[in-house]
Amino acid sequence: MDTKISKLVVTLSVIGIISAIALSFVYQWTTPFIEKHQLEARKQAVRSVLPEAEEFQEKIINGITFFEGFDSSQKRIGVAMIAKGPGYQNIIEVMIGVNLEKDYIFGIDVLSHEETPGLGARITGQQYRKNYQNKPFGDYNVVKRTPQNDLEVEAISGATISSRSVAKIVQDAVKKINEAYGGGV
């Protein structure tokens, strides 16, 4: 136990330096792949909420990144954004695509969530997401029956909190898009 303090310092420093050098090579090697996957995933999500768009452009307004979708004749057909909000267990991330001319939502896609598997996790399912297809802007009402007007959203049975959370996230996102691109709700 009488090892000199300098030896301890040198040992730890040497290990640290070797690790750092090795990892910087690994980082350099893997980063292009990781970035490619992230870009791919984001494009996929934009495409799922702006189905008719051929090309995308990122635009930052008020500190929020928007994805503008253009059709083949370079006409802007819609805008998408990633919105986050609290869910039942953790933050839910939703991609929302809207038509600005006619003020309705094309559709939504849940990018990440930690809701209860089998219950709240069904917010990613087609049946729940269909609620938001071609939905007009407004304040949404989450109901536990078949929706009777355009502003009602049908809750997932057993997961009312998750259903409400997503409705709230969508509602807030629409407001943010309107603020950035003008026009009232």
Added chain:
Amino acid sequence: MLKKIYKDFKNGLWKENPIIVLVIGMCPTLAVTNTVENGLAMGIATSFVLISSEIVISLFKKLIPNNVRIPSFILIIATFVTFTDYFLKAFFPDIAASLSLFIPLIVVNCLILGRQEAFASKNPTSRAIADALGMGIGFTWVLVLLSAVRELFGMGSIFGIGILGSWYEPMVIMVLPAGAFLSLGILVGIMNMIKRRGN
């Protein structure tokens, strides 16, 4: 010597299995065994880190002063874990996304640090490799078994392929944390019963 190596290898598979006998490394065992894919990926990732760090540490054990052995081990383990993390994110993004936080957490898996302290820092490299392989495979097979049971009862599928038909009403609790405790407890109980009968 060869006999000793074989004994070290076999040790982790059954007699001193990290999960059912030593009961170490419980965090990933309970957290990520909700599907077979996750369980298998976690088992392989942990085994890779365990094997590489046992090799490195048993090679350099004489150069590492006793007073700083724990921080040195942690540094070496963390290097391999970071490598695994980048590697999975780059080439298996789906698995990386579903394991997310639990890959970096391999650093503090006591199975890995425990084996360095108890084995790699005291034995020659050849025996350390055998021990790491045995422990790694032992860890992996229990994770796979546990996740198969949980996925089958919790979702009616294995590897995401539906096994039980639509008549089966999934027991959601099995894929929730509580299901992990229940199935692990029952598994350890069964293993102990088999063991007692063997003696």
